[in-house]
Amino acid sequence: MTYQELFASILHQKSYLCVGLDTDLRKIPAHLQSEADPVFAFNRAIIDATAEYCVAYKPNIAFYEAQGPKGWESLRKTLDYIPKTHFTIADAKRGDIGNTSGLYARTFFDPSSAGLEFDSVTVAPYMGSDSVQPFLEFEGKWVILLALTSNPGGADFQRLSVNGKPLYEQVLTTSQQWAGADRMMYVVGATQADAFADIRRLAPDHFLLVPGVGAQGGSLEAVSRHGMNSHCGLLVNSARGIIYASSGPDFAQKARLEARAIQQEMEKYLDQFLPH
């Protein structure tokens, strides 16, 4: 999916919601546990319930890897089930020396490798340009680079001063030499509202993947006010707040209501903050 197609999808859906498919087998409602593939059965119901309110889905790969081969199969079926109109993110936080990164890239981008073809993958920038480059060799695919993460420990390194500037600012400026806003996004936590204005100064056109609303307490209003650009430029993720809105047989119905409430708030912010 291109930058313009993603923006068109946001305008069409009146939403920049990304639903996090962080599906933990232990949290799946009892009535689904007897299914042949409870994780896929759960995800299918969540996708059916939320697709009209979101533009993207982000399975966090840890939740699937933890289940071994069965988990990878659930992930593959889930990815196949997501409507092609929706942007897909493998939240894998990969990155290694070049030849190893190349295999990570094949895993998530080349369907002849592991049977998966995501639109994008999250990548840790710590190992530098040659660790990111192999992901960019897949034309039309996106790298989503960790910049300023939502967790408290993110400050341990990301806010350290390097040449008088926080390290995350160096990540934003240096990485723009590797790819433009049409191939690269940045992860910025919703819990980091104070940094959004600076980030927008350094990366005015890029999409930001913003986790941390919902269960982590970040403010959708603050993110939208300070983070929106002329192409929206935001994909705001919520996982637990949507997919575990209920642990009973009505889990999908409750997930739908949560997603709809977020979409309605986003529609308001698109009217308010998107330059016309």
Ligand SMILES: O=c1ccn([C@@H]2O[C@H](COP(=O)(O)O)[C@@H](O)[C@H]2O)c(=O)[nH]1
């Ligand atoms: O800085 C980051 C980067 C990634 N994440 C991931 O996003 C979701 C958040 O889930 P919630 O349940 O909505 O809190 C999860 O997959 C994280 O691993 C993040 O939270 N912060």
